[in-house]
Amino acid sequence: MWNRRRVLGAAAAASAMLASGCTAPFGSRSSYLTPILRPAHRNSVFHWTDIALQQIRDQRVPPPRAAYNLAAPMAAGFLAANGIIGRYAEPFGIGQGPRGADPEVAYGVAFATAASENFQQPFLFERNAFKDRFPDGDAKSLGIEWGRRVGMQIVRMRTNDGAEPNRINYYLGRYPRRRDALKWTPTGPFYSASPGPAFATYDRGLFPGLGQITPWTMRSGTQFRPADFLDPASPEFAEEFHTIRMLGASNSPVRTPDQSEIALFWEDGPWGITPPGHFILTAVQVLQDRGLDFLDLARAFALLGMTQCDAAINAWDAKYHHDILRPETAIRHRAERFGNADPRVERQRGWRSYIPTPEFPAYTSGHSTFGAAGTELTALLLGTDQVSFSHESPDQVLWPQLRGVRRSWTSLSQAAEENGLSRLYGGVHWERDHVAAMAAGRAIARQAFHTVFPARV
Known part of the structure; x- marks a missing residue:
């Protein structure tokens, strides 16, 4: 039965939903592209990329789901435009678009259609504002019709990809648990940063089934699964244990100010x-002035979105297949159970990581996988890794220490390496997590670049 309170509550909810659709325009402080995109390089691909990145932030989407949410819209937009222009082959059977249709209109409509499903957000204001930029006529009408058709085709294609049942934080028998001392257990109640982020006390592992989602460019989610983790009784493990205990502690005596800045x-x-969004943003920054036309940019960001999704699948498959504990658990609770003869492998009850330890297994590093996949693919698109660039942190709300901090790199791989090492400086990952993830991320990018969306002969 409807009463005044329910009516007002429903109206408030509807108002909040519509308000959340008002994406900040380019030029505003809330637009991610404003600090890094020169106005002369604005285009439809970057316009919709900015909208997606803002939704990740505004909906507080976790990194692996952020990567998932980027893939379908970016792929749908490219496939719709390419169906009209016909420059590249594609494996999804989209077919040829209508002659005379506007490919940019089709791109935006297809992107928004797929994004609406992934973000559960209608994007009404964004759709209408985008379509109003184009003159009325047959080209626009055909582009809208074709874009909606392609967007829905991608939505249907991904309907049973395993994403929905794997949104919950329950194992459901998808990956067996370890039974030895390396077994991951939830992070304790002492990991938060003030005024930075915090994770819930002893929270369930995040998305234990995400590694079983159907990939976009890999043959399977296990294709680039890394080899087994270190033997905890080995000298190699002892060295890593000691390194992270010293380097990653909240009160580390050896971490430099620069390393602390990198961790944050x-x-x-x-x-x-999120990390996937950060490397999409990096790609926008370095690709904007490289002479790529509209369709080539659309293809580039389709590949970037798809490989970021596959990087998430690869990393989460590895995490729950190997089931490796985080350094904080090893150092605070498990040291004596490893059977390691090295005296440096000792328990330190009061140890705390410099940044909050995430609530899921360690091996491999999602950060490193995302970074390696994103920068390797961007370098392949550019034909070189040697790109000098710099930027401030995209998000400075939770880490006010970063306000005004600008970091610079002389290559894409340098940025990826720094990103991965940040997790060691922060005390939340083993070095082996980083090394294995970098190899997997690069392999994902190389395979996608050389096999997906080849030019038609």
Whole structure:
């Protein structure tokens, strides 16, 4: 039965939903592209990329789901435009678009259609504002019709990709648990940063089934699964244990000020752009003035979105397949159970990581996988890794220490390496997590670049 309170509550909810659709325009402080995109390079691809990145922030989407949410819209937009222009082959059977249709209109409509499903957000204001930029006529009408058709085709294609049942934080028998001392257990109640982020006390592992989602460019989610983790009784493990205990502690005597800054700069969440979004943003920054036309940019960001999704699948498959504990658990609770003869492998009850330890297994590093996949693919698109660039942290709300901090790199791989090492400086990952993830991310990018969307002969 409807009463005044329910009516007002429903109206408030509807108002909030519509308000959340009002994406900040380019030029505003809330637009991610404003600090890095020169106005002369604005285009439809970057316009919709900015909208998606803002939704990741505004909806507080966790990193692996952020990567998932980027893939379908970016792929749908490219496939709609390419169906009209016909420059590239594609494996999804989209077919040829209507002659005379506007490919940019089709791109935006297809992107918004797929994004609406992934973000559960209608994007009404964004759709209408975008379509109003184009003159009425047959080209626009055909583009709208074709874009909606392609967007829905991608939505249907991904309907049973395993994403929905894997949104919950329950194992459901998808990955067996370890039974030895390396077994991951939830992070304790002492990990938060003031005024930075915090994770719930002994929270369930995040998305234990995400590694079983159907990939976009990999043959399977296990294709680039890394080899087994270190033997905890080995000298190699002892060296890593000692390194992280010293380097990653909240009160580390050996971490330099620059390393501390790096740990915060690349933390990227929660409530921000996330690591996948950060490397999409990096690609916007370095690709904007490289002479790519509209369709080539659309293809580039389709590949970037798809490989970021596959990086998430790869990393989460590895995390729950190997089930490796975080350094904080090893150092605070498990040291004596490893059977390691090295005296440096000792328990330190009061140890705390410099940044909050995430609530899921360690091996491999999602940060490193996202960074390696994003920068490797961007370098392949450019034909070189040697790109000098700099920027401030995309999100500075949770880490006010970063306000005004600008970091610079002389290559894409340098940025990816710094991103991965940030997790060691922060005390939340083993070095092996980083090394294995970098190899997997690069392999994902190389395979996608050389096999997906080839030019038609």
